Amino acid sequence: MLSLIRQIEPELISLRRTIHMYPETGWMEMRTSAILADRLTRLGYRVLTGREAVAPGMRMGMPDDEALEKHAQDVLSQPGTPVHALTDDMRLGMTGVIGILDCGPGPVVALRFDIDALPMQEREDDGHRPHREGFDSRNRGWMHACGHDGHAAIGIGVAEVLMKYRDRLHGQVRLIFQPAEEGARGARAVVGAGHLDGVDYFIGSHIAPDDTLDDGDVTCGTWGSLATTKMDVVFQGLAAHAGGYPEKGKNALLAAASAVLALHAIPRHSGGQSRVNVGSLHAGGGRNVVPDQAEMQLEVRGETTEINAYMAQQARNICTGAAQMQDVTCSIRVVGEAESQHSDPGLISRIGDVVRRDLPFLTLSSEQNARNWGSEDISIMMNHVQAQGGQATYMRVMTRLAGAQHTVGFDFDESVLAKSVSVFCAAVLDLMKETQA
Numbered sequence: 001m002l003s004l005i006r007q008i009e010p011e012l013i014s015l016r017r018t019i020h021m022y023p024e025t026g027w028m029e030m031r032t033s034a035i036l037a038d039r040l041t042r043l044g045y046r047v048l049t050g051r052e053a054v055a056p057g058m059r060m061g062m063p064d065d066e067a068l069e070k071h072a073q074d075v076l077s078q079p080g081t082p083v084h085a086l087t088d089d090m091r092l093g094m095t096g097v098i099g100i101l102d103c104g105p106g107p108v109v110a111l112r113f114d115i116d117a118l119p120m121q122e123r124e125d126d127g128h129r130p131h132r133e134g135f136d137s138r139n140r141g142w143m144h145a146c147g148h149d150g151h152a153a154i155g156i157g158v159a160e161v162l163m164k165y166r167d168r169l170h171g172q173v174r175l176i177f178q179p180a181e182e183g184a185r186g187a188r189a190v191v192g193a194g195h196l197d198g199v200d201y202f203i204g205s206h207i208a209p210d211d212t213l214d215d216g217d218v219t220c221g222t223w224g225s226l227a228t229t230k231m232d233v234v235f236q237g238l239a240a241h242a243g244g245y246p247e248k249g250k251n252a253l254l255a256a257a258s259a260v261l262a263l264h265a266i267p268r269h270s271g272g273q274s275r276v277n278v279g280s281l282h283a284g285g286g287r288n289v290v291p292d293q294a295e296m297q298l299e300v301r302g303e304t305t306e307i308n309a310y311m312a313q314q315a316r317n318i319c320t321g322a323a324q325m326q327d328v329t330c331s332i333r334v335v336g337e338a339e340s341q342h343s344d345p346g347l348i349s350r351i352g353d354v355v356r357r358d359l360p361f362l363t364l365s366s367e368q369n370a371r372n373w374g375s376e377d378i379s380i381m382m383n384h385v386q387a388q389g390g391q392a393t394y395m396r397v398m399t400r401l402a403g404a405q406h407t408v409g410f411d412f413d414e415s416v417l418a419k420s421v422s423v424f425c426a427a428v429l430d431l432m433k434e435t436q437a
């Protein structure tokens with residue numbers, strides 16, 4: 001297996017780079033989905049895309065139709081787009097791809113790879129390797145700054161290796177290429193399409209920074225990522241002349257402003273950590289006009305799903321209460337959500353044993369590395385699997401980074417691609433070596 005992975009490594013790097021050159025934000029991963037669907041089909045997988053991959057009505061934080069249409073047009077002329085694999089559903093924002101490999105009776109093993117980019121402009125100077133080597137973003141204003149280009153390539157590497165070793169597998173492999181992870185918008189729609197039903201083992205992974213690699217190569221399971229709810233809030237009032245008839249106006253800016261202050265004063269929860277952030281507020285039009293509209297983007301988080309639910313409910317009460325104070329209306333749209341998550345100790349230690357036995361050149365990280373303070377919508381998939389009696393884990397594979405995640409100078413050491421493929425494949429070969437889960 002390791003010699004095969006070494007053999008396909010250059011191909012994984014080049015796939016990562018072509019995806020890096022054309023990054024696509026959540027629900028816009030049209031070219032990316034077409035590439036993945038095309039590769040999986042050619043490898044011999046049963047491939048589900050469009051509304052078979054994601055439940056259309058459960059997609060959160062959708063771009064508007066105009067943006068989807070424009071991008072759908074753009075991808076047609078981009079180099080490397082396999083136009084024959086680009087479906088109408090993909091072009092309507094039903095992105096994401098599922099690859100299925102049936103190997104008779106045995107456990108169902110699902111692996112998740114997220115594929116979306118971020119709305120940021122990549123660094124354009126020779127200090128930044130993707131620019132220097134000519135594979136920086138051609139989609140202005142979008143960038144793979146979290147490594148999901150790498151995750152997509154890792155998924156294809158895993159697909160290739162498992163197909164070669166399918167005679168040794170018992171059960172079903174489901175490779176889930178998930179759209180719209182950023183903003184926690186996509187997982188719910190994949191779960192809604194049924195792809196986490198009946199899963200016995202579920203594994204996800206993120207490439208993670210460790211510049212010295214002195215704390216090992218792999219963390220086989222993480223825990224504690226924060227549950228979160230992201231909301232867009234619009235306050236709608238009535239404009240009026242601020243000098244002539246101020247009493248006739250309904251002030252949306254004032255409603256939003258009182259909401260912001262109250263949101264940041266939500267009482268702490270005795271059960272654990274919580275967070276709140278109003279990240280943007282735009283209101284009003286002109287100096288002498290009573291502002292009739294205000295738009296706010298906010299998020300709350302909690303150490304547990306319950307604490308987050310408390311924060312989200314408080315946030316709703318505050319926004320509607322502040323609206324009432326000014327006699328304006330308030331509409332709240334949930335545009336993203338994640339739950340808290342815990343990897344299963346049994347699966348963590350099983351994968352740890354596999355790494356020690358089959359990949360002795362890799363070292364396992366210490367326990368401290370397993371704490372997670374971000375939010376990740378893989379939690380929704382993990383909890384779904386665990387609620388049905390399956391086991392789930394969210395791993396980290398360490399690599400050297402240039403620039404922090406979600407910054408414009410982000411890049412990673414591409415040797416992490418082959419390293420991740422080897423961990424995933426060794427784990428799957430072990431989990432599916434017998435017909436019993």
Ligand SMILES: [Zn+2]
Nearest residue numbers: 146147148206
């Ligand atoms: Zn990420």
